[in-house]
Amino acid sequence: MTSRVVFVSPATSPSxxxxRFYDGDSIDGIGAAHARAAAGSLPAAAxxxxxxxxxxxxxxETLGLDGTAVPELGALDxxxxxxxxxxEVGAAEPEAVGRWLTDPRWAAHGGESVQDVCERVGRWLDGVQDGDGRTLAVVEPEVVRAAVVHALGLPAAxxxxxxxxxxxxxxxSGRAGRWNLGLGQPLAAPGTTP
Incomplete structure (x- = not known):
């Protein structure tokens, strides 16, 4: 049985x-308007x-989805x-930012490493592959990155x-431990082209 997961990145927010590293802000007016226009354009999902x-x-919510929050799909801490x-961070801690961008195991900022988020999202994705039907997942951009890294067996770098x-x-979409990828498809109102 083929499993399908469609990851949707969030609408724009001030951060x-x-x-700016995400700090819990809401989507902005432009992002909300784009999401309202795209409502109904997503495929049906289980x-x-x-x-x-x-x-x-x-x-x-703006896309018309009633989604369950999944902690494993949380943002990179x-x-x-x-x-x-x-x-700001680059000016205050240039060596730390450089290390963060080049070493997937580095987490001296007190959060989690890129490797950690890739493994966390990968475990969730492996569990979904045994499921049935399509899953729509509205997730942070770094969760999409981590899912792609895991699905294609790419190095965390x-x-x-x-x-x-x-x-x-x-x-x-995948079956028996193998995923295929469709990237960055814009959401648009039905009948329009982005």
């Missing part, structure tokens, strides 16, 4: 627009799940950097090479 973050829950911009734009769909 995303400011390149289940919907969401990252526990505010912006993922709000995006799911960036520890003491939460709420700060990458520019590839994590930062994967861009996940807001409100896009990334589809995985």
């Amino acid at each position: 995303l627009r400011q390149a 289940r919907a799940v969401v990252s526990p973050s505010v912006r993922c829950r709000e995006t799911a 960036v520890g003491r950097w939460r709420g700060r911009t990458l520019e 590839a994590f930062w090479r994967l861009d996940v734009p807001p409100l896009t769909a990334t589809a995985l």
Whole structure:
């Protein structure tokens, strides 16, 4: 039996627009409008799940999904950097940022490593593969990256090479431990082209 998971990245929020490490903010007006326009464009699914973050829950609701929050699909914990911009952290801790971007096992910011999030999301994905029907998952961009790294057997260092734009769909389908990937499909109102 083939399993399908469609990962949907959240609509825009102030932290995303400011390149700030997510700190729990809501989706913004533009993001909400785009999500409302895309409502109804997602394929039917047996289940919907969401990252526990505010912006993922709000995006799911705006898309018309009643998703269950799944802790394993939570955002990458960036520890003491939460709420700060990458520019601020880079100015204050340039060596730490450099290490974070090049060493998937590094987590001296007090949160979790890229390797940790890839393994956490990978365990969840392996459990879904034995399920039936399609799963829609509204999740943080780093969860999409981690799922792709795991599904394709990529090294964790590839994590930062994967861009996940807001409100896009990334589809995985698989059977017997093998996944196929469909990347970055924009969500659009039915009958329109993005």
